[in-house]
Amino acid sequence: MQSDAKILERIGESLKALRRSQNLTQQKLSERCRVHRKFISMVERGQHNVSVLTLCQIIHALGKDFTTFICDLEKELQS
């Protein structure tokens, strides 16, 4: 069983990797999803206990669904 704090870190790392793969800055992503850049930075570092809806908003701005994103993470954790 994953520890709770770890899951925020893994979500953050995965968000950051996805953002970078699209050559987006935190600022650009922030403008797309209307979530403050500093907030995105904290989520990417696993330092904010983000709500499901805000996470959805960020993930959607990166062109993915929440469940698909988490499911891809699950596959990474298993591999």
Next chain:
Amino acid sequence: MQSDAKILERIGESLKALRRSQNLTQQKLSERCRVHRKFISMVERGQHNVSVLTLCQIIHALGKDFTTFICDLEKELQS
């Protein structure tokens, strides 16, 4: 792409089904995960924009991992 409010509803329905499959009342689950019963009720009805860590806490009390839980939900949504 799922709408954002819908995802909270789907998570809630899935939590409720998992809790019921274990013959747990909201009260019992509340004692296990130290999340208030009324809060669990709101999450189950998709009426609260729950944070990732609180969601983890509830899911762990039901014996699952956060990512496995969401991934199972993804499979249901696809089927």
